Amino acid sequence: MSFPGEGMAEQKIRNMEEFAAASGISRPTVSKYFNDPASVRRTTRERIEAALERFDYRPNIYAMNQNRRLTKTVGIVVPYLADPFFAEIARTIERLCIAAGYRTILLSSHGEPALEIENLDNLRLLRPAGVLLAPLGRASDRTAIERFCADVPAVLFDSRIDDVGEAFIGSDNGQSIALIVDYLCRTGEPPCLFEMKTPANPNARKRHAAYLAIMERLGHPPQIVQIDGHDWEFEAIGYRGGLQAIERRRFATDTVLCSNDRLAIGLLAAAYEKGLRVGRGHGCALRVAGHDDHPFARFTCPPLTTVSQDYAAIAARSVEILLSLIDSERTGSISSGKVVLFDGKLVMRQSA
Amino acid sequence: MSFPGEGMAEQKIRNMEEFAAASGISRPTVSKYFNDPASVRRTTRERIEAALERFDYRPNIYAMNQNRRLTKTVGIVVPYLADPFFAEIARTIERLCIAAGYRTILLSSHGEPALEIENLDNLRLLRPAGVLLAPLGRASDRTAIERFCADVPAVLFDSRIDDVGEAFIGSDNGQSIALIVDYLCRTGEPPCLFEMKTPANPNARKRHAAYLAIMERLGHPPQIVQIDGHDWEFEAIGYRGGLQAIERRRFATDTVLCSNDRLAIGLLAAAYEKGLRVGRGHGCALRVAGHDDHPFARFTCPPLTTVSQDYAAIAARSVEILLSLIDSERTGSISSGKVVLFDGKLVMRQSA
DNA sequence: AAAAAAAGTTAGCGCGCGTAAATTTTATGA
DNA sequence: TCATAAAATTTACGCGCGCTAACTTTTTTT
Structure with missing residues (x-):
């Protein structure tokens, strides 16, 4: 029964049974259609899709997943x-x-x-x-x-x-660390590595190893500054660790490679607080590089030089x-x- | 049958029926327990929980949700x-x-x-x-x-x-905007408002209105700088808009209140690029304030003055x-x- | 101690769909 | 044209649980 002014509002479809009846197709075939529309004949598919527009029915997810061997x-x-x-x-x-x-x-x-x-x-x-x-x-x-x-x-x-x-x-940490270390060495003093003492992430360890390897190959002594921190608030960790490292003059050169960008963001904040100008121009006391090309790395002050991960x-x-x-x-x-x-x-x- | 050395590895429980049998409780009661452990007697609950440790059974989510009137x-x-x-x-x-x-x-x-x-x-x-x-x-x-x-x-x-x-x-944008505008006016020049022309977020409109209201009450002419941008990459929008605004000297005073922190982060990047020192000390050309106390606001250079939302x-x-x-x-x-x-x-x- | 209340048990239906087997219809091609 | 394959249909069952009713047992009340 259709009321004038109700438009497409036909009977409410409660389940696949009713929808199959309304579309003139058997339920198992309709079921097949929903599992893979290409698995039914073209004419059948069109009839189902026509009915779909009239009734906007969608199968019950729970019932589907309960019976499927492979949940989608x-x-x-x-x-x-x-x-x-x-x-x-x-x-x-x-x-x-x-x-x-x-x-x-x-x-x-x-x-x-x-x-x-x-x-x-x-x-x-x-x-x-x-x-x-x-x-x-x-x-x-x-x-x-x-x-x-x-x-x-x-x-x-x-x-x-x-x-x-x-x-x-x-990501190939060996390649990326070699890339940035090589760049830093070519354009200035060799970098110290700024990292967490007990990093949560295994990438940090690989970067550590890669740093040692590339520094050795380039003939520079490795300089590693390890900081405390064991949660995921890397900016805060980098900031606190950065303050300490600057105060205690733990950076052996004027260049710091951070194990990741978030640590670098923290270090930039620390350097700013300590009045250290960061960058590679005249009057800059520190160069800071990161790793990952974090979404925010473009907007630090100064914008962060880093290695992108091809995510x-x-x-x-x-x-x-x-x-x-x-x-x-x-x-x-x-x-x-x-x-x-x-x-x-x-x-x-x-x-x- | 229990094999030595297998420890707790008893039979595999496939459904609530089997679990009920294994725990010596009827299935409806077990069902009641899973819907609300407090709805069964203490002794019963303990027996079920003992069995739970032996078999680590958990009810099938799909079957539960299919039959429940109220999905949890x-x-x-x-x-x-x-x-x-x-x-x-x-x-x-x-x-x-x-x-x-x-x-x-x-x-x-x-x-x-x-x-x-x-x-x-x-x-x-x-x-x-x-x-x-x-x-x-x-x-x-x-x-x-x-x-x-x-x-x-x-x-x-x-x-x-x-x-x-x-x-x-x-958040009460009226209160928070009044708070920060009042602070800015007390400590320096009255702020310009830095916002998107067509903000995606209704809070931005309320902040706009609140800015007008508080500036009027304090007897300062409102100064609004509107920038283009219609997606959610606020840092990029603030950066581009900030560059333009600085180049065209659109900020009538040395103080800018950004409609939100992410916009402010972009503006800070623009100010840095333009060589404008941000802060409230001597030699600072610009004061920048934000809104929201974004997780990253602590780590900008300089750290961002803002109003926190009590999230x-x-x-x-x-x-x-x-x-x-x-x-x-x-x-x-x-x-x-x-x-x-x-x-x-x-x-x-x-x-x- | 008996009576009332609470909790548990047994039995069975229903949810909405997947899926398999058997049957019928439709498409393919020689 | 008819035999054959492919697709669709019918029939039937099962998934694992919620939920209810009627009944029985246990606990609490007086």
């Missing part, structure tokens, strides 16, 4: 969402997953190992088709993550945990590998611990 | 997650919801109105118990949000849309109201458009 959702877990770097890479990943026909669920561990495990436990209940995981790193419960990866197809990115997960996508590529490749992994899970083929590292690019600004 | 999840929608301000307030909200026994699902509209609607559509499918929504503002599809709020208990925060949602929690209070109150709303939804009582505004506090740093 992928989980995304990042270590610290309040860091715009992770917010942006998560967003890029989300886009790609949705474009591939998956739902997405974004979780942040907020720097807490317990929360990381809780996130994985909760994810497991959702029976996701796959998971993209950027672990906390050192603080992560390796065993728990290993168990999780045994159950769920998982691709790790950003922070590597050796031999965990089906693949790892990240668009990291995101794209991570999703690509996960999807193929999900597919091979269905077909039964086996893939193993693939590692993909992308090169960083020098981003020259004013700070060094 | 709340949705959180923020306009732009790459802004640490929203990331942190979202986290605070998450904590509170989880503590209250709810699952949480975090979505970001990423500055795109279409995505905001999509988020709400997807949320609706999840039949959440309630939603905490920080809308995009001007760009939001008011009708769509209204429809959503008619179906789902929703509390709006941060950005108000008049007469939409059951409640709104935010802990905003988060707490939003959740509190939503939960009572959900509860009254069950009991049938009716509440109406409550509005709660929190005062800002002056955060004096070095930039003004």
